[in-house]
Amino acid sequence: xxxxxxxxxxxxxxxTPRNPPVATTGPIAWVRENLFSGWLSTAVTLLLGYLIIxxxxxxxxxxxxxxxxSVPVVNGVAQTQSCRELHGAGACWAVVxxxxxxxxxxxxxxxxxxxxxxxxxxxxALYIVSAMRRFWNWTLIPIWAVMLTLIGIxxxxxxxxxxxVPQERWGGLPITLILATFGLAFAFPLSILVALGRxxxxxxxxxxCVLYVELIRGVPxxxxxxxxxxxxxxxxxxxxxxxxxxxxxxxIILFAGAYLAEVVRGGLQxxxxxxxxxxxxxxxxxxxxxxxxILPQALRLVIPPLVNTFIGFFKDxxxxxxxxxxxxxxxxxxxxxxxxxxxxxVEVYVFVGLxxxxxxxxxxxxxQALETDLNRHSRR
Amino acid sequence: xxxxxxxxxxxxxxxxNVLGHDNDMSAAIETGGFVASAVRTDxxxxxxxxxVNKWFGALHVLRDVDLQVAAGERVVVCGPSGSGKSxxxxxxxxxxxxxxxxxxxxxxxxxxxxxxxxxxxxxxxxVFQSFNLFPHLSILENCTLAPIWVxxxxxxxxxxxxxxxxxxxxxxxxAKKFPGQLSGGQQQRVAIARALCMKPKIMLFDxxxxxxxxxxxxxxxxTMVMLAAEGMTMICVTHEMGFARQVADxxxxxxxxxxxxSGTPDQVFNDPKTERLKLFLSQILRGH
Numbered sequence: 001x002x003x004x005x006x007x008x009x010x011x012x013x014x015x016t017p018r019n020p021p022v023a024t025t026g027p028i029a030w031v032r033e034n035l036f037s038g039w040l041s042t043a044v045t046l047l048l049g050y051l052i053i054x055x056x057x058x059x060x061x062x063x064x065x066x067x068x069x070s071v072p073v074v075n076g077v078a079q080t081q082s083c084r085e086l087h088g089a090g091a092c093w094a095v096v097x098x099x100x101x102x103x104x105x106x107x108x109x110x111x112x113x114x115x116x117x118x119x120x121x122x123x124x125a126l127y128i129v130s131a132m133r134r135f136w137n138w139t140l141i142p143i144w145a146v147m148l149t150l151i152g153i154x155x156x157x158x159x160x161x162x163x164x165v166p167q168e169r170w171g172g173l174p175i176t177l178i179l180a181t182f183g184l185a186f187a188f189p190l191s192i193l194v195a196l197g198r199x200x201x202x203x204x205x206x207x208x209c210v211l212y213v214e215l216i217r218g219v220p221x222x223x224x225x226x227x228x229x230x231x232x233x234x235x236x237x238x239x240x241x242x243x244x245x246x247x248x249x250x251x252i253i254l255f256a257g258a259y260l261a262e263v264v265r266g267g268l269q270x271x272x273x274x275x276x277x278x279x280x281x282x283x284x285x286x287x288x289x290x291x292x293x294i295l296p297q298a299l300r301l302v303i304p305p306l307v308n309t310f311i312g313f314f315k316d317x318x319x320x321x322x323x324x325x326x327x328x329x330x331x332x333x334x335x336x337x338x339x340x341x342x343x344x345x346v347e348v349y350v351f352v353g354l355x356x357x358x359x360x361x362x363x364x365x366x367x368q369a370l371e372t373d374l375n376r377h378s379r380r
Numbered sequence: 381x382x383x384x385x386x387x388x389x390x391x392x393x394x395x396x397n398v399l400g401h402d403n404d405m406s407a408a409i410e411t412g413g414f415v416a417s418a419v420r421t422d423x424x425x426x427x428x429x430x431x432v433n434k435w436f437g438a439l440h441v442l443r444d445v446d447l448q449v450a451a452g453e454r455v456v457v458c459g460p461s462g463s464g465k466s467x468x469x470x471x472x473x474x475x476x477x478x479x480x481x482x483x484x485x486x487x488x489x490x491x492x493x494x495x496x497x498x499x500x501x502x503x504x505x506x507v508f509q510s511f512n513l514f515p516h517l518s519i520l521e522n523c524t525l526a527p528i529w530v531x532x533x534x535x536x537x538x539x540x541x542x543x544x545x546x547x548x549x550x551x552x553x554x555a556k557k558f559p560g561q562l563s564g565g566q567q568q569r570v571a572i573a574r575a576l577c578m579k580p581k582i583m584l585f586d587x588x589x590x591x592x593x594x595x596x597x598x599x600x601x602x603t604m605v606m607l608a609a610e611g612m613t614m615i616c617v618t619h620e621m622g623f624a625r626q627v628a629d630x631x632x633x634x635x636x637x638x639x640x641x642s643g644t645p646d647q648v649f650n651d652p653k654t655e656r657l658k659l660f661l662s663q664i665l666r667g668h
Contacts, residue, residue: 277475278512282526282578283501292525296516374516 066090070097080340095344096351099335103352106171106326106334112163115154116174122151123177131366133373144185151178167245171326173355175245179317179327180359183252184310190253191260196290198265209261216258222322224251229323248320256313263305267298300374307367311360328352419629423451424487426582426613427472432481434467434637441467442478443637451581454614456624456645459634460660465617468634469584472615473504486581502530505575509587511567513559513574519546520555523574531578538577545573549603565596569603576607583607585616619664621649633657 035045066086071094072079083092096103105116126147129135135143155174158164197209216224228251229244236242271294279289299306321330332352336345427449434442441464449455457465470476471483474490474497483490485500513522523542527533533541546552549569551562559567568588575583585604589597601623608614608627618624624631624645631648633641635656641648652658 272510272512274508274510274512275514278506278508278514280475281473281501281504281506282574283498283530284526285498288529292529293514297514300516 062089063091068092068094070094073098077340080344083344091347091350092344093347095336095341095347099341099348100351102172102335103328103332103348104172105174106331107169108171108174109163109165109169112157112165115157115162115165116170116172119151119154119174120177122147122154123174123181126181127362167243170245172331173328175320175326176314176317176328178245179249179252179320180314182249183256183313183317186253187256187260187313190257191264192295194257194261195264195268198261199268213258213261216254217262221251221255221316221319224255225319225323227251244323245325248323248325252313252317252320256309259309259313260306263302263309264298266305267300267302268294270301271298300371303367303371303374307363311363314360314363315356328355419453420451425449425484426451426453426486427615428482428484429468429471430482430484432468432471432478432483434464434471434476434478434480441637442471445481445637445639447632447639449582449613449615451613452611453629454608454612454627455616455630455632456628457615457617457632457634458619458621458624458660459640460663462636463634464637465634466586469586469615469617472582472584473501473506475506502578503581504584505578505580505582506584507568507571507575507586507588509590511559511564511571511591513567513571515559517558518555519551519557519559519562519570522559522570523577526574526578542573542577545576546570548576548606549573550599563596564592565599568592568596568600572600572603572607582613582615585614585618587617587619589618589620621664625649633660635660 036042067090068083068086071082071092080092080094083094086092101110101113104120105113108116126144129143130140153159153162155170156165156167194209194212197205198213200206200209225248228247232247233242275293275297276289279293284292318327318329320327321333326334329352332348336342336348425448427447429445429447432442432445433440445464445468447455447468457469459465467476471478471490472485478490486503488496488500490497490500513519514525517525520539520542523546524535524538527538527541528535531538543552543555546555549572551566551569551573554562554566554570559570562570572588588604589600592600597620601620604614604616604623605627614627616623616628628645630642631645632639633648633656640654641652641657648657649661652661
């Protein structure tokens with residue numbers, strides 16, 4: 001098409017470029033071309049259209065029109081009779097209305113729920129600040145230090161008139177955010193070092209990094225968590241005990257580190273050799289070359305698989321339920337153990353799933369924006 | 381046959397007798413070229429390669445290479461592909477390591493000593509066939525990176541310097557752009573400016589025009605001629621025979637890892653002594 005235009009222009013320089021024929025552009029042309037281009041595509045369009053409309057209508061009926069949003073509570077026991085009479089025709093959001101505080105904060109003392117609530121807000125604020133490229137420098141380190149201290153003070157208490165809350169009582173969303181945030185914040189730098197180490201010329205470092213990646217990647221996360229919770233204390237001297245959450249946290253960091261290291265290594269390998277040589281020829285030191293030339297390009301290349309792994313690990317934190325840590329998903333599961341609420345799992349899991357979705361979708365969208373932004377100038 | 385002329389007639393030209401080799405050709409420094417020679421035979425040689433050998437696995441890619449380059453001398457290295465010419469100049473700043481023999485650059489011997497290597501790389505600029513600009517940095521940042529981080533120059537001063545060299549390669553207006561937005565010829569000129577920003581004593585060119593479209597070759601060669609006219613010590617691997625005639629003090633012909641012949645452009649192109657050089661010349665002339 002463009003060739004023809006060019007030729008026409010070349011043949012007659014006076015000719016003004018013409019617009020394409022109306023019938024080939026615009027929404028109607030698009031619909032005709034993409035949805036109704038033949039009898040088969042028309043049939044598929046109609047069938048899929050019917051299925052989509054039906055399921056959307058069904059969901060809206062269930063989730064909104066027939067839904068029950070609250071039930072009366074008599075003597076501390078929820079009267080869920082009305083919900084049960086729906087026989088699944090409508091959602092019983094009353095379980096979320098009644099139990100959302102338990103799902104979000106677990107067994108944290110009820111009167112102190114404002115503390116984990118603020119912690120969640122602080123985490124989100126921390127994510128937003130860290131996501132802004134304006135803060136991608138040394139200021140990020142004090143910001144994280146201050147935020148994490150604040151989070152620690154709020155969760156534990158015991159100072160500034162806050163009552164002490166032992167770690168065993170923490171639960172719900174803050175646990176998920178703590179595990180995911182610390183997990184990835186420590187695993188990411190670790191993975192970069194390991195990936196660089198795997199390409200090192202020093203055999204000892206290389207072997208160490210290969211061993212670490214292969215050993216950790218070769219076992220399931222659940223077995224690592226078990227080891228962290230059951231076996232690890234056996235190796236500690238008598239009387240010394242490391243917090244169970246911290247042990248799970250370390251297991252997650254090590255596990256995520258091994259996976260991310262392979263992603264980062266992929267980026268390092270994708271860079272043309274000439275980039276390394278040009279940096280060497282200039283006389284840059286190894287760390288200057290790595291920090292200024294190699295990593296900025298390699299990490300850009302692997303943003304999609306990197307964020308893929310991040311999202312995976314955000315959700316994998318829910319595996320800590322296996323060692324009895326009360327994360328968001330465990331709290332949701334526990335909320336419906338109560339006899340009155342048994343049988344309303346769907347609503348609870350939809351609610352919990354929605355929270356995971358919000359975080360993961362935000363990560364996904366952010367990574368797309370970052371990718372476009374960073375690659376704007378460096379198309380090769 | 382390869383060994384005989386190498387040992388006897390001294391085809392590896394030595395401009396002074398540091399290593400005790402023949403000196404028969406040093407008087408024949410080119411005088412008829414377009415660019416006046418700036419060879420300084422009084423100063424110590426910029427580069428000395430003494431019986432350098434290198435293998436890639438079992439493949440013997442450099443065989444007893446002897447080469448001395450005087451300060452201010454312009455040497456053009458030519459030869460068929462796979463003859464080891466790129467490997468040879470990549471040994472000079474240790475992008476490749478040699479296994480036998482000695483290489484001295486600006487009086488410093490190349491070894492595993494990292495500090496000596498850093499010192500050498502600061503003084504040796506390199507221009508690659510594939511430009512190797514850093515695509516994530518702007519043209520200006522590409523040029524200021526090494527002065528700032530290696531020479532510890534203040535940013536402002538480095539930027540002024542970079543603009544000066546970008547002006548000399550005639551693309552100051554592209555400073556804010558990124559490498560991907562420039563043509564091949566422009567990118568290669570940026571690469572030359574980037575190397576010059578380190579104020580190197582020696583410039584190495586590894587087939588700088590081989591990846592360029594024909595209409596862009598001239599602009600890069602012009603830049604290199606300008607550099608040659610300023611008295612820069614240059615070693616250039618290239619097939620551009622016109623360029624060699626115009627600027628080279630000496631042309632070195634390599635084949636199968638050996639320096640087979642070397643002399644003034646006139647001697648090498650018009651009066652080839654070996655069959656291998658004759659064959660090579662007939663092939664590239666047919667190609668042109």
